[in-house]
Amino acid sequence: MSRVNDFAFKVATVNGTGSASANGMLLKAIYRMGIPVSGKNVFPSNIQGLPTWYEIRVSREGFLGRMPRFDLFVAMNPATYERDMKEVPAGGWVVYDSSWPMKKELLRDDVTLLGVPLARMCVEAFQGARARVLMKNIAYVGVLSALLEIDTKVLEEMIGETFAGKQKLLAPNLQALAMGRDYALEHFDCPLPIRLEAMDETKDCVMMDGNTAAALGCVYAGATVGAWYPITPATSLMDNFTALCRKFRSGGEGHRYIILQAEDELAAAGMVIGAGWAGARAFTPTSGPGISLMGEFIGLAYYAEIPSVFFDIQRTGPSTGMPTRTQQGDLMTVVFASHGDTKHIALFPADPGECFTLSVAAFDLAERFQTPVFVMSDLDIGMNDWMIPRLDWDDGYRPDRGKVLTAEQLDGMETFHRYLDPDGDGVPYRTLPGAHPAGAYFTRGSGHDKFGRYTEDGAAYQEVVDRIARKIDSAGAAAPAPVVELRQGAEAGIITIGGCDAACREAIQRMSERGRALSYLRIRAFPFHPEVRAFIEAHETIYVVEQNRDAQLRSLLALDLEMSPERFLSVRQYAGYPLSAGDVLAGVEGAGEGVGPPGAGPPAVAPRAAPHPANRTAEVTS
Numbered sequence: 187m188s189r190v191n192d193f194a195f196k197v198a199t200v201n202g203t204g205s206a207s208a209n210g211m212l213l214k215a216i217y218r219m220g221i222p223v224s225g226k227n228v229f230p231s232n233i234q235g236l237p238t239w240y241e242i243r244v245s246r247e248g249f250l251g252r253m254p255r256f257d258l259f260v261a262m263n264p265a266t267y268e269r270d271m272k273e274v275p276a277g278g279w280v281v282y283d284s285s286w287p288m289k290k291e292l293l294r295d296d297v298t299l300l301g302v303p304l305a306r307m308c309v310e311a312f313q314g315a316r317a318r319v320l321m322k323n324i325a326y327v328g329v330l331s332a333l334l335e336i337d338t339k340v341l342e343e344m345i346g347e348t349f350a351g352k353q354k355l356l357a358p359n360l361q362a363l364a365m366g367r368d369y370a371l372e373h374f375d376c377p378l379p380i381r382l383e384a385m386d387e388t389k390d391c392v393m394m395d396g397n398t399a400a401a402l403g404c405v406y407a408g409a410t411v412g413a414w415y416p417i418t419p420a421t422s423l424m425d426n427f428t429a430l431c432r433k434f435r436s437g438g439e440g441h442r443y444i445i446l447q448a449e450d451e452l453a454a455a456g457m458v459i460g461a462g463w464a465g466a467r468a469f470t471p472t473s474g475p476g477i478s479l480m481g482e483f484i485g486l487a488y489y490a491e492i493p494s495v496f497f498d499i500q501r502t503g504p505s506t507g508m509p510t511r512t513q514q515g516d517l518m519t520v521v522f523a524s525h526g527d528t529k530h531i532a533l534f535p536a537d538p539g540e541c542f543t544l545s546v547a548a549f550d551l552a553e554r555f556q557t558p559v560f561v562m563s564d565l566d567i568g569m570n571d572w573m574i575p576r577l578d579w580d581d582g583y584r585p586d587r588g589k590v591l592t593a594e595q596l597d598g599m600e601t602f603h604r605y606l607d608p609d610g611d612g613v614p615y616r617t618l619p620g621a622h623p624a625g626a627y628f629t630r631g632s633g634h635d636k637f638g639r640y641t642e643d644g645a646a647y648q649e650v651v652d653r654i655a656r657k658i659d660s661a662g663a664a665a666p667a668p669v670v671e672l673r674q675g676a677e678a679g680i681i682t683i684g685g686c687d688a689a690c691r692e693a694i695q696r697m698s699e700r701g702r703a704l705s706y707l708r709i710r711a712f713p714f715h716p717e718v719r720a721f722i723e724a725h726e727t728i729y730v731v732e733q734n735r736d737a738q739l740r741s742l743l744a745l746d747l748e749m750s751p752e753r754f755l756s757v758r759q760y761a762g763y764p765l766s767a768g769d770v771l772a773g774v775e776g777a778g779e780g781v782g783p784p785g786a787g788p789p790a791v792a793p794r795a796a797p798h799p800a801n802r803t804a805e806v807t808s
Contacts, residue, residue, distance in 0.1 A: 191246035193380040195258035198270045202234020208323035209240035215340045220385040224250040231510045237266045251688035252764040321362040328366025335377040396567035399538035401426035403545025408585050411468035413446045413457035418509045419565040420499040423471040451476035455483035462494040465618040469495035474516045485524030486631040493552035500564040502762045511762025512565035517738040520560045531661050532560040532712045536687035539574040550586040566764040567685045589615045596622035604638040612657030665711030672705045678727035679705035686765050693770035731757045
């Protein structure tokens, strides 16, 4: 039975062999055919030599969450043959390099093996060891173009764009593509029962990764200062910001931006806070370990009330953890970052499109509320390519600078006190250095009263920190509202954040097809918007879906909304892989469609009721 535009396949290669370009070509070729597609790169944290996998899902319905079952496997790494063969379902196909025989003990009667002598063909056709390795990747792209009916003209156009003006590279790449395709057409029944057919579903979309989108959002928001220390998976955000600034903020007047690579994350945070105090829009991209090191300066920005933006592209912890795997494990760390009583505004993008829009919102909120604001993406969103609607670039946008007194306003003032709250909204007025002598004040991270004077008086100190708390709490209504989808007859609802969105939406659709209606709410900001409480109170059962071991979102909901943990059932997957709809179904229904990491069995599901309320979970432990 033929399945058109509804399957998934996986490519197993070796890191550092150039396969990333070939796999990206496959993804983008399918996208250019107008077919909804998503790609997930599962790569090691070293430079080269270890196994890497690339997962591509094709979905005519537009589901872009991870699909952990693969109809077709392209096995290019003999070191992982045993592991890879276990992942292929009965009735599936395996493309492998038959230049060397596969071990008999790995053969399966229920899987179709498609052997292609790729290495031998490339040795005969090309000169040089490196060229042969690279051309082998393009050759398997050619094989897949025949097996899956990927438009050859699209692939040829992409190769032409990549090597325009470089005939010495263009010709062998086209040759390798044709070589692989011709072999498959001659030796196999093409196409396979799983195949592609052109659609028209991507014309209003773009393919982009979250770090590129966030960098574009920083430019759009007017950020002019970036300070950073390299860390996976955040480095490409600053790389892209640098490239965009060179393109759009350089010219006859010189550079209109400053980018500083600091000696460590703590120094980077200090640079951002100093620039924010001076009136620039400044940010730093990092990940969980960097946030930990920045804690002291984050507390300074909170207490001294200095606008600053921090991007946390989350990865798997604790400690160094698995730096090239994805997770949502920094939620509690960020929300309460630094010592003492602190509480921060955090934004949770679900895809690269929101990495753009929420980056802009972060700078506006930071200046409006005079405080650090965190944009919490993750490795899956930040480093993988996503199909998203075209970004909306509004030339009429103007930054919200908040309560900044001008020289004219200061000129008529007898005195200026930095931490007074004349409007009663918790947000004081600020001045920028050099604007007017009357606006001068002493910035301090030590105890101070509402006039900005040093104090160790308990009542004066408490008055200031209580006002700051009131200010941060009020940001919940001003920050991006949650995405809410209520369904008629739904007795239960799902609450989630960030990159869990695609998997949750697909799971809800699957449950709807089975006759069970669930409402949906995706949180986009903390402090929580009033709609979050209303959603919870409107449903008998609430499933909280997240990607961390300790149910951090569930804990934060219970803590901040002052609700019993019994109110929530926790669905968790924290193996370092992007969430799948099967993971969500396993937690909500008690039986999963998906599988865990390679080699693992079905997800284990905790009992629906447990002896202690804090453990009342339906947990995915894969």
